[in-house]
Amino acid sequence: MTPSAPDGPVAKGRSRRNFAGARPVMADVARMAGVSKQTVSRVLNEHPAVRPETREAVSEAMRTLGYRPSRSARSLASGRTRMLGVISFDAARYGPASILTAINTAAQEAGYLVSSIALDTADRATVVEAVNRLSAEGADGVIAIAPQLWVGRALAETTDLGTPLVVLESPLDDGTPLVTGDSRTGARKATEHLLALGHTTVRHIAGPTGWTSADLRLTSWRATLRAAGAAVPEPLVGDWSADSGYDLGRRLARRPEVTAVFASNDQMALGLLHALHESGRSVPGDVSVVGYDDIPEAAHFLPPLTTVRTDFAEIGTRSLRLLLDRIDGPGERPRADTLVPVDLVTRASSGPPPVR
Numbered sequence: 001m002t003p004s005a006p007d008g009p010v011a012k013g014r015s016r017r018n019f020a021g022a023r024p025v026m027a028d029v030a031r032m033a034g035v036s037k038q039t040v041s042r043v044l045n046e047h048p049a050v051r052p053e054t055r056e057a058v059s060e061a062m063r064t065l066g067y068r069p070s071r072s073a074r075s076l077a078s079g080r081t082r083m084l085g086v087i088s089f090d091a092a093r094y095g096p097a098s099i100l101t102a103i104n105t106a107a108q109e110a111g112y113l114v115s116s117i118a119l120d121t122a123d124r125a126t127v128v129e130a131v132n133r134l135s136a137e138g139a140d141g142v143i144a145i146a147p148q149l150w151v152g153r154a155l156a157e158t159t160d161l162g163t164p165l166v167v168l169e170s171p172l173d174d175g176t177p178l179v180t181g182d183s184r185t186g187a188r189k190a191t192e193h194l195l196a197l198g199h200t201t202v203r204h205i206a207g208p209t210g211w212t213s214a215d216l217r218l219t220s221w222r223a224t225l226r227a228a229g230a231a232v233p234e235p236l237v238g239d240w241s242a243d244s245g246y247d248l249g250r251r252l253a254r255r256p257e258v259t260a261v262f263a264s265n266d267q268m269a270l271g272l273l274h275a276l277h278e279s280g281r282s283v284p285g286d287v288s289v290v291g292y293d294d295i296p297e298a299a300h301f302l303p304p305l306t307t308v309r310t311d312f313a314e315i316g317t318r319s320l321r322l323l324l325d326r327i328d329g330p331g332e333r334p335r336a337d338t339l340v341p342v343d344l345v346t347r348a349s350s351g352p353p354p355v356r
Contacts, residue, residue, distance in 0.1 A: 024065040032061035083113045084323065085134030085142040087127070089151055091118040093240065094267075094295050095312050096145050099168065102316025103143060110324060115139065127154035139163060141323045146170040149210050164326035166319050170212045171337070177326070179319040179338040183213045186308040186342040187220035190262045190290045193306070193344055195228050197288065198352045199260035204235040205248050205272060207264040217264050217292065238268045245271025252287075253279035259287055259353040266291040266298050266307055273301060273349070284351035294345050303348035315340050 030037045035054060042050050043058040061067070084107055088096055100116065107114045115137055117130045134142055141164040144155055149170055171178045194202045204221045207214025218235055225232045236251070238244035245268030252258045253276050263269035269291030273283060281287050283303055291298060294309035318338050 024067045026067075028065055029058060029061045029067050032065060033057040081138040081140055082111060083115055083137065083139055084320075085137070085139035086114055086116045086145065087130050087134070087142065088116060088118050088145040089120075089147060091116075091145075095293060095310065096147065098312035099145060099316040099319075102313040103320050106317045106320040110320070112140070112324075124154045127151070131155075135163065141165070141327045143168065143319050143323055147211055147213065149212055149215075164323055166323045166326070168315065168319055177322055177337060179315055179322060179340070181213070181310040181312075181315060181340050182342050183216035184220040186292060186310070186344075187217035187262070187264075188224045189342070189344040190292065190308050191221050191224040192228075193346070194260040194262065194288055194290060194350060195224075195230060197260075197350060199288065200353075201225060201231045201233060202260045202262050203233050203252060203258055205245060205261060205263040205268050206235045206237050207268075208239050209237060214264050221262060238264070240265055240267060242267045242271035242274070244268060246275045248272070249275025250279065252276075253281050260290075260350075261287060262290045262292075264292055266293045266295045266305060269305055269307070269349075270297075270301060273303075273305075277302075283349050286354055288350040288353070290350055298345075299347065301349070306347045306350040307345055309343045309345050311340055311342075 026037050026040050030040050033040070033054075035058060039050065039054060040058055043055050084103075086100060086103055088100055090096055091100060104114050115134060117133065119126055119130060131142070143166050144151070145168045146155060147169045151170055155165075155167065155172060166177050166179060168178070169180045191202050202221070202225065204218065206218045206221075209215070221235075222232055236248045238248055245263060248268075249261075249272035252261060252272070261272060263272055269289055272289055276283055276287055276289070283289055289305065291305050291307035292310070294307045298305040298307050318340065322338065
């Protein structure tokens, strides 16, 4: 006759086979460690009121049994879903795509899943629908990649999320924390670089109107020229694509007085290089070109592109950390904006103006 199991703690070293092949559950861990299920839950959720020796006993039992807590179990114990929401716009572009990748990586390392919603339009109804969907899924917090001004306005007009929110690029007026690259400084560095090389002025191919980064770069380019006492030409407005850079570049290539151009992103700079080459204008012999973003291909343009480097991975990682901080410490607090620094990367596409 097989004796019944004794009461009290189960001896350490008990094989997981003793559970007849069934997947171990929290009650099994509690029996082996000689504690209650509530104590196991506290260990799983890193509750500070657990003695070190008890924590070690529970951890040892989990290792011995091969116990892996389910996400649902942790959610019930902590009141959290361990899921974060991300709303993104124009997600195919290099910047937003890189930010989203960094958010996913940082979230995974922190033990969270990410539910992403990519929107093609930014009207209020679409934004409200996305917010409601993430709320229904029980997101512990939301990151909104809002590159356009009207996206920020649409977010501001939605009803209270009831969950922490961090916004990228477009600030809201309600104190929601903002994370963004330093577009003002980047545009100033690009323009000052070309002026320092001896160019009397710098033309600008701007991003589309209403995009926060494009507007900031345009304003900073204009202010830098004025501060230097240089002429401020009328900007040309593109749509971020290489095609638009090419079309506008053909117009600039026909003007012999143009010796320096700052493009608001690297794709438009690529189209500009194509147009200049096609028109017989050498770079940087006749025209110097500076882009923005430092996409991975920028170093392999012909010639390699001088550009402003934005650390999109850092933007994504910082936004995730800021959101987790707000989840862990909810309540009223001062607005915590984060401006990620940028760097000018000098390559072969910029040089002194031609000798007339």
